[in-house]
Amino acid sequence: MAEEKMVSKTRKIQPRTLAVILSIIPGLGQMYNRRFLKGFIFLIISTAFLITTWDYIDIGIWGLFTLGTIPREHHSIQLLIQGLISLIVLAFGIGIYIYNFMDARSDAIAREANRPKPTLLQGVKGFYNNGFPYFMIMPGLIMLLFIVVVPLLFMFALAFTNYNQYNAPPRKLLDWVGFTNFVDLVHIDIWKDTFFSVFSWTIVWTVVATTLQIALGLILALLVNDTRIKFKRAIRTILILPWAVPAFVSILIFSALFNPTFGAINRDILSQFNVMLPWLSDPFWTKVALIMIQTWLGFPFVFALFTGVLQSVPRDMYEAADVDGGTRWQKLRHITLPHILFATAPLLIMQYAGNFNNFNIIYLFNEGNPAVRGQNAGGTDILISWVYKLTFESNNYNMAAAITIIMGLVVSIFAFYQFRKTASFKEEGRY
Template sequence: MTNRRAGAILSALLIGSGQLYNRQWLKGLLFAALGLTSIYFFIFELFDLLRGLITLGDRPSGFMKVGKMTRLVEGDHSIFMLIKGLVALIAALLILCYYVLNIRDAYLVGKHRDNGGKPNRFTESLALLGQKHFAYLVLLPPFIAIAFLTVLPLIFSILLAFTNYADPILPPANLVDWVGFDNFMKMINMKVWSKTFIGVLQWTIVWAILATFTTYLGGIIVAVLIHQPGVKFKKFWRTALIIPFAIPNMISLLVMRNMFNNQFGPVNDYLRAIGLNGLPWLTDPFMAKVTVVLVNMWMGIPITMILAFGVLTTIPRDLYEAADADGAGSLQKFRYITMPMVLFATAPVLIMNFAGNINNFNVIYLLTGGDPVNVGYQFAGHTDLLVTWLYKLALNQSQFSFASVIGIFIFMFIASFSIWSYTRTRSYKEEDMIH
């Protein structure tokens, strides 16, 4: 039997034994120590945690009579068991990777011996590891951190959609159970949920289109106007119009909320002062939607304006001179020269803005709070987006499972649209042609 095969088989049977077979004593002992620790931890800790991930507990907390006394007996907490089970699952996957690495290392060293080489000493192995695999060593800590701090919460939020974790079924007094696709079916079949979902989804799409189109086109128009040769004080206009971007969104939105207050807001006070009636900016369903679009334009146009300035400076002046020679007007130059060049450079940003507006929590929640109230909706108002409805369901109504269903839909919708639209942009296609 060759050294490579013998080392791999021994390492598969017992972690570290392949390294000992290849006469790498200290390395083999370290592999074996970590392997035995992992096996012990898996048998006595991880197995119970993984079992809890499957069962989500079998004994709820409650009062029980012990002798003549009634005491609160602590039972299983389904959500804690779910989280611990996911941690155990990721830990088990990391242990599996370590096990495969152990076999691979023994195989490669054995292969080196079969070819007439000598196994490296421990110091030589460390030096080779630092030289050949330095990038992996540096990336390993953030990879583990991402697994536990990013991937785990994401999986946890997805799994909640397949449970009945919603008021009144809340731990520790009640145990949470797996219910499969019941929540998805309720969202579709139950009229009170389906009506709210469809209504909020329609407004979310309309809002995303309006918010993206108005800020994008408005920012380009403002940038083009300032960029005109005859406009004076260009630096002043650029500085003045970029101020809304420099102010934190929260401050701007809270100020706007007070300015558009129906009874005491300065906007309606000015309208009344010139003999006009005040408008229901935030209390009428239609006017509230108009208001959030206008406020979003105030904050979003400077961002597009900055991007457009950078693109406009790269457009060759020869194109405009040729257009002037052909007798083209300002609108024709904007349509056939400026807009295509700007769109080509900023198409990915446009897609990103659309996806961001679908999840534009701050503008809606801080300006209107999702109001005015819609009596036909389930825990949602006229201006609620899917993301603000999700927030209300989870934080205000404890409907965590339904909030998770909405979160899954938002992710699938945004991911599908972003990938589909980006792969059809000119910048993406021409990049593929270059490569």
């Protein structure tokens, strides 16, 4: 009787369930479904993966949690990187293992439905039709993981360690410190004063400089697009010339022009009015100069962008507005601006995000100076240039990583919110 009960219980187990259970050992579920070649391939791949990566993953996971235990023998940074790579390799192996269960279950369901088992040639053909695109993009995805994802994870991990110039491996080992760096950023006086000063200037710089370059580009595009303007091609060419010159060359030239001693702006222009402004030594005037320079450097792109969009606005809409007695302002507000913003809103948002992290102009113009008493950043440093100084000049890697995370969150939240509000995002996928 006991044997009959065991047989009846065994019969109740569906093939798909049994295939999943057997797939605990990769390949056995496929072999149960009489897909012997596929099962053998799964078994070989899984075994090879374990043999080749087990030691690396084992040491990597251990190093990721401990960051080493013996100073001068263990290197915390190397262990951290190996641990992050181990996580990616382990995730890849888990993905194969999960796919092993899914494939066995899928074959078992097909077997229950008495669907014919595909031949080897049919299987290869099915893989070519369905999986070939994924197979071709796999090398690119793997490169993306190790070139982009690993450095980002490494930076993120450093923000939760005590890695600085006084605590650097291999002389000393790193420790996980949790959110201590973020707390210090808003509680310790020198960090708090510097962070809020730099962060507020970064916001002002981003909003004012970007808005001015967009406004100037829009005004010039509207003027050049006016039917009463002649020589449009020549004017457009001249206005785009600042964009043609490499930005770093223009910035270095402006740095010389704004020099308070020998610069042409003070010596040849402002001196005529008995005015000499401290462009490079006073934080306020340095910020004013930076905003003017960025407006000059940024408006040609916006001008070219708006000029192209204005060419696509249907003329019959303006003609209909004229018939209805619409004013220039009404046509601008209800016809021109909606068309421009619908087509360019994502790019305009990226202008703000780009200026938020515009390292070149800040560093090349005056290296973020002048110095400010009681702060460890210059008077015109934005977050990205401050992070550069913390990393390459004072070796405060942990604080630089913490600030970088905050920067990434600010830009991501702002960009996501603005993209969600744009009409082009809302209309995407409807056509």
